[in-house]
Amino acid sequence: MQTTDISAAQQAMADESVKRLAMICWSNDLDKVWPTLILATTGAASGLEVDVFFTFWGLRVLQKNNKRFTGKNWMQKGESFVDRGGTDHLKLGKIHFAGMGTWMIRKLAKQYKVASPTELLEMALECGVRLHPCQMTMDLYGLSPEDFIDGLQPTLGAASFIDMAAKADITLFI
Amino acid sequence: MQTTDISAAQQAMADESVKRLAMICWSNDLDKVWPTLILATTGAASGLEVDVFFTFWGLRVLQKNNKRFTGKNWMQKGESFVDRGGTDHLKLGKIHFAGMGTWMIRKLAKQYKVASPTELLEMALECGVRLHPCQMTMDLYGLSPEDFIDGLQPTLGAASFIDMAAKADITLFI
């Protein structure tokens, strides 16, 4: 009996020693998605368990790049037109330079060999980062599973995210 | 003596086992307040102790919906006009669709039975979420206690929030 207790305690300690990062990706602004994915991939590369919950505008990040319209009613279709999904179509949250901003930052990033959001999302999946779409947002946007890239976790609600976050060492809302 | 020590230790362990969520509600954008209140109510429903510190623009969320003007000088009154307080008047942070965005998201939320911020704030109070107004922001806005909804905690400063957050398992700035 005692042996079992000790090994259970050791197991618990081993689990404790793995650090965890839980993030909410709330935005689909290029300048917010970039740090989210850099932290996710760097975290995984440093040996952390990483969970990212994609909710509100952030859910758009997980859409396929070649889907032009999504949604089931005209409001959802309209929203999907104005706020196109997929990592190739992310725009800066700050509007300046008459729209040149997004183009310039992407160009500078390429020049300085910073991976693009599309590349980082692929790296995240390869490193074992768990990407969770928010069920409630999927309903609001009228999105279907086929609108998303492959390799995602099952959809989640806020309660499941809170369970994850309560066990995490780093929690960030981005 | 030893018995007391053990029971004190047990008490401390019991306190440790209650998970805590501490959030800063910094924004009064509809799309930020929504996740804040969803996380707060879901957290409380999952048995967490939840504290939300309302500061900067976020303080406006706690105002009564029927107060049109607040503030003591013309600058404060002007600010309160442009940035009307109360959960019924929250607008999206992203402006698109020539202002239709806020109306559409509220309509979609209703259709998919997502509770409104006003309903969520009531639920939060009922579930025992502690809502703390920021004293410094109250001074800046020239707000009086009668500008706020009922059921709030006493006003706080940043130092008290940091004490709370240091004991929390999940800390988020939204």
Place this chain on the structure above:
Amino acid sequence: MQTTDISAAQQAMADESVKRLAMICWSNDLDKVWPTLILATTGAASGLEVDVFFTFWGLRVLQKNNKRFTGKNWMQKGESFVDRGGTDHLKLGKIHFAGMGTWMIRKLAKQYKVASPTELLEMALECGVRLHPCQMTMDLYGLSPEDFIDGLQPTLGAASFIDMAAKADITLFI
């Protein structure tokens, strides 16, 4: 040997007892930098170890106030013109009141004796807050060490920030 182990354990416990705050300063909006610096200085004053990682737009906060242009190519110089660095030049993220917002908030803050970002940044350095510039952002902006104020820590990458954050009790992305 045993004595060493015990004192090492005691040292570890002592280290554990110091609470830590790790923040990402991602924005250079006046209304985001203000809470970041208020939390940093208040945290340090309350005895916490405080680390702030300045990345993306946030890196501009650490620039000298009297540098008008920075960058090595025309895109970087252009960006530095539109998005001027230094705590004296921070503007509100929300545009309202036809630009009067920033002026008004700074004026109200002065009236209610809230320290300015420039004063808070000096206080942060005096209280021992560690300010870390992001190396990747420095490259993107084409910034040189002489563009920054004195007293900063060496530049960091995301992996080092994650190490810090994993040890911290409070983690915030602002």
